[in-house]
Amino acid sequence: MSRSIVAGNWKMNTTPSEGKALVQKILSEVPQPGTRVIFGVPAIQLMQIQQIVSGHANYAVAAQNIHEKESGAYTGEISAAMLVDAGIEYVILGHSERRDYNGEDDDLINLKLTTALEHGLKPIYCCGEKLDIREAGNQEVVVGRQIEQALYSLDPEQMKQVVIAYEPVWAIGTGKTATNEQAQQMHAYIRRMITNQFGSDIANNTSILYGGSVKPGNAAELFAESDVDGGLVGGASLDAAGFAAIIRAAR
Ligand code: 13P
DSSP: OOOOEEEEEOOSOOOHHHHHHHHHHHHHHOSSOSSEEEEEOOGGGHHHHHHHHTTSTTEEEEESOOOSSSSSSOTTOOOHHHHHHTTOOEEEESOHHHHHHSOOOHHHHHHHHHHHHHTTOEEEEEEOOOHHHHHTTOHHHHHHHHHHHHHTTSOHHHHTTOEEEEOOGGGTTSSOOOOHHHHHHHHHHHHHHHHHHHOHHHHHHOOEEEESSOOHHHHHHHHTSTTOOEEEESGGGGSHHHHHHHHHHOO
């Protein structure tokens, strides 16, 4: 099974009309991608985009968040069961923007991961260090802790469903991409951690994506690294031609 995935995280961008046009253009540019392609779209567009991609092999949709509880009086929230019923396959969890702006910590993210997995949703779990941590050389300590606290309580069957995205916070939306070596080094470290906890079979089948200023111009060299299985793309996923080029750069 290929580990290759190119996922777009649209964040809070695109109206429903714009989102529809964007996906239709990408589908026409890359009707048969050689990699799994996932659109992480705003909640209001989930069902529409799922309908557009259904029937297109290798295309899927991700939500950008879920609530950790099953259901109930949580105004404004969306549950895992709602997504599954709408045909959604993935959910992005642990993104640094939600950690920073919505106060999500590793304990809460672990609860959300568990809820997602219990419903059969596949989490795209984001981790990554801030600039001061990188400058102090402590990135493996911090990312290691994020991996351990979020994922080590999962059972092996659950872990098989998880996609990991390493997104150094200093590279998100800054135009400053990690070097190929920095990405490869961290991805190899994460894979070693997964090996130690879950065994090499699971680790060797886990997709580990890089995120942080992935562009058409740097995607191929990043994806060429042996432990970089693809990308989680923010800004560049909003441009059809550019995102199509990134899809084609996947191994
Ligand atoms: P950019 O590609 O805009 O740096 O964003 C990366 C990201 O946060 C994807 O989740």
